């Protein structure tokens with residue numbers, strides 16, 4: 001049977017197979033188990049994009065693999081570099097859908113923010129990613145490839161990964177959990193689960209399901225309001241789950257995993273940024289092992305709100321601190337290239353490869 005090169009649809013996505021799955025497939029082809037280890041390492045450690053590069057396999061076996069499997073799931077087709085060094089990548093998937101990923105450089109290492117879906121159906125009123133609704137969820141390999149492409153094209157080693165790009169990670173639960181396990185697998189990039197943060201708008205049943213997975217990742221919950229009325233105005237998902245239900249799920253998560261929870265709070269001018277609201281938030285979180293991340297809103301054209309002034313943000317922070325709540329104001333990276341929180345969009349199909357550098 002011959003298959004055209006590049007016609008990847010009928011071929012199996014080899015990079016979405018975890019180590020165990022790959023092992024059984026390779027054995028079913030009549031090969032020894034150590035071949036699976038070699039292939040897994042080529043794919044997930046050496047980040048090759050072609051079976052031809054797997055030089056410790058016979059030519060015949062490489063041809064056999066090539067006829068059955070495809071390697072690439074995402075390609076970086078555009079890169080924009082911010083004045084602060086942050087780089088935003090436009091990633092094209094095999095079906096032409098496009099998502100965005102961001103590389104941020106910190107003292108503690110390089111962090112990549114990945115998308116988990118093309119589009120999003122959560123509808124948060126201030127966020128750009130949800131404007132066209134959900135197109136589809138990404139496969140494990142499409143999430144892995146965002147990191148692999150960045151590592152390959154920049155030569156930078158990625159040490160931290162955050163699931164805060166386009167999409168709601170817990171709305172793509174199985175693929176996301178598999179992705180996390182593969183990313184932290186010792187045969188692959190072996191990124192510590194402690195260096196992985198998953199951000200959710202607060203899908204209660206899925207938070208419970210995640211706790212059962214016994215991962216050691218950090219869970220970040222997008223709260224954004226201290227009361228249900230306001231939260232419903234900002235986030236349609238708040239119609240489904242009350243803050244009380246989310247807090248209970250967070251407590252269960254903490255109890256089961258021992259991992260401190262982060263609460264994200266995007267600050268919208270005159271909406272959720274008063275000292276009284278800070279006090280209310282403090283009362284909500286009192287006694288809980290958690291951390292609050294204040295994100296001054298990145299205003300998106302056509303979406304809700306303006307950003308709170310620095311002064312309002314500082315006062316809000318102070319009120320939380322007086323209540324002994326651990327709080328930071330998120331450092332803003334990549335704002336000039338629309339790579340900051342809530343600014344990532346799903347891009348239409350088409351377009352050609354080019355690089356643009358933004359330096360204002």
Ligand code: SAH
Nearest residue numbers: 127168199200201222264266297298341342
């Ligand atoms: N769906 C996930 C992850 C995506 S966004 C979630 O809701 O958590 C990551 C964070 O950026 C979330 O806290 C999100 O609410 C926030 N965010 C979205 N749009 C924003 C904007 N315009 N300005 C600041 N933060 C924003």
